[in-house]
Amino acid sequence: MSSTAVRPLRADAARNRALVVDAARRLFAERGLDVTLHDVAEAAGVGVGTVYRRFPDKDALLGGLVADKFETLLALADRAAALPTGREALREYLLGAMALRAGDRSLSTAVLRAAPQTAEALELRARLREVVTAVVERARAEGALREGFAADDVQVVTSMIGSIADRSRAEAPDAWRRYGLLVTDAVCPPAGGLPPLVGEPLPPPTSVDCGSPRA
């Protein structure tokens, strides 16, 4: 059992690794994927070499963040699955996943091109998918689901809302909720009929439409 256990990092190394990950998460969340590793290193207060010591390249760093994200989503899904009805569970998960996604730009802009093919990330993803599928099927069984909606659609609609959040994060970090609810209601309407939309429309930004601005 001790053979595969990685030796724990030295105290200073662990601290620096955490600094790097924190800085990376923050910068990627704020500015998307075109932050440089020099930026990350500087924000973490370490040298570039230190970043490269922990992560073989930029994608590995991004991939590392992704694994964290999966863990958070899995915890969310487990909490949601514990709710009494499928409807509540699905709405809880959808809105929760959207909120997570809305809070972190890095995981959207382009990040995961080839990135996180780590065994860890893949396994977490598989487990997450199981839980989400169960939740979706419960909602379907209750007749609470838009006909034809599938478990794999969950990540798509989440992503969609994420792109809105990326646009408005700076001025109105919660503006995405108006659209998150619109879509959640479309997938799985609330028990008591559709309420009016919350909040205000996102004003036309600068142009007819726009994905996620960078830098």
Added chain:
Amino acid sequence: MSSTAVRPLRADAARNRALVVDAARRLFAERGLDVTLHDVAEAAGVGVGTVYRRFPDKDALLGGLVADKFETLLALADRAAALPTGREALREYLLGAMALRAGDRSLSTAVLRAAPQTAEALELRARLREVVTAVVERARAEGALREGFAADDVQVVTSMIGSIADRSRAEAPDAWRRYGLLVTDAVCPPAGGLPPLVGEPLPPPTSVDCGSPRA
């Protein structure tokens, strides 16, 4: 009226500008935002310097593409507005705008950061907004609109769908329609009740979610 009229470009200058815009549109649509201006210049058959003479920087060039887009959208809106019911008109416009947006990667990924404060673009936008508002209000008057939905929400939901299209354009250029209809139905349900979703879910790409991949 003559006071705002900029002096018309000389014939060859205008032709060059058009060459640049055409080339830029094509390249950005094909290859996303990381084409170099040398690529654009070469594709346009002009020197880089010529591109810079017409557009102060890369962003301005991207912005320049927007004006064209507005014209197309305006034509679409006019056609939609001619339909007999507000419901039909709004659904036509929404799905049409989504389709336009889905067909052009350049205008999504990161494009319009500061973008198109040209007088031309602003005026087109204003006119477009008027037509869309009229369409939305007709739908509202018919009771065909989700309560609280506003004209300014149109560009937001269009953009949302665009981000999905960006993700899947390469493998399944029409995959966005499944979600475009989901959202359109949420905004303005079809007359005969909700049909099942069309198509198949977009498979999870590499990760939990992802905005618009680049390059």
Added chain:
Amino acid sequence: MSSTAVRPLRADAARNRALVVDAARRLFAERGLDVTLHDVAEAAGVGVGTVYRRFPDKDALLGGLVADKFETLLALADRAAALPTGREALREYLLGAMALRAGDRSLSTAVLRAAPQTAEALELRARLREVVTAVVERARAEGALREGFAADDVQVVTSMIGSIADRSRAEAPDAWRRYGLLVTDAVCPPAGGLPPLVGEPLPPPTSVDCGSPRA
């Protein structure tokens, strides 16, 4: 005929290209192949980008120098071939090639790993080889050649002497001649019998032996 003719470089471009080539030749000759292209650019008084505009990468620059070298060697071989006897011709070429090689470190240290597969260089090399083969065969016909020596051995012995020259260039730029003559005499002895070696031995440098020090 004009279609394949490359358009002549603009005056400034040609001047800068020449500056780059001159600087590169000088630096490579002095310091071997580990000069950086920043060094070359600085020595040439241009920006790095300019170097990269003319030569796609470092190897291309090295390759360019190689073509020049072949031309010089070819001229030498033609001159040597015009001498009355094969013995004189071969000795002239050997000592001349050694001298050229001794004067330029760049073409030795490691340069031509993969480098000069340009059509130009290959053709020059082929022509050079023909002329050298003719010279070698004339010497063989005269009985002036060490038995078994082949035309392809010429470049090897030249290279050998070059490595000596690299060692002593700084202190005694002509010290290679002692060994160049030793080897030339071994390949093709002078008409009147072996004279004593010229010059003095290269003193043991720092160590038992040493190829070509770098930097």
Added chain:
Amino acid sequence: MSSTAVRPLRADAARNRALVVDAARRLFAERGLDVTLHDVAEAAGVGVGTVYRRFPDKDALLGGLVADKFETLLALADRAAALPTGREALREYLLGAMALRAGDRSLSTAVLRAAPQTAEALELRARLREVVTAVVERARAEGALREGFAADDVQVVTSMIGSIADRSRAEAPDAWRRYGLLVTDAVCPPAGGLPPLVGEPLPPPTSVDCGSPRA
């Protein structure tokens, strides 16, 4: 004698030094001078810090290898000196030294820039020189030596052949012998007259000539 004796290293320190030297010799011989000190440390089973404790920098480590080499050469020279004639002895030593040199890339390519001013190395070198001088003088006395050839020329011609070996080690590790014999014959011809050259010419590598390729 005790005054120059440095305090002996502690047993473990001495063992570590030996581990480092062994690993360095092996890696440099295999892969040339661009192995990193991390590679050396890892191969030695110690930390990089330990390497630096024993050798102030990379050059010093390379220099450290030289002392070993001198010991081997000294043993070779002693064996050669025991042969009955000066001619045999000199040829034995020359070809043996060339073979040693040909077998180890590390000691050639660039290695000994500032190298081995250790007392140990200097003393070994001095003793080696004495033995070699004696061998050379015996050959001279027998009339077996090219006129003017000096003991200090031995290391030069050895080095020369080494540079050839570096070029061909990968494909034909014994190709140097053709040239080693050519040079040995030029310095000290065999008793029965010059035989034809052995082997085949080294084919022109990629270019007219080339010292010691790296990596």
Added chain:
DNA sequence: CATGAATGAGCGTTCATTCAT
């Protein structure tokens, strides 16, 4: 005006060397 040559900061990455543990 159009051209494309020139620029140089900045990219991701490496590695000799230092120093806290």
Added chain:
DNA sequence: AATGAATGAACGCTCATTCAT
């Protein structure tokens, strides 16, 4: 004394932008 984490200058190379021709 030994370790290996940390450092940061430097590498080859790119490309948005400027400016001489």
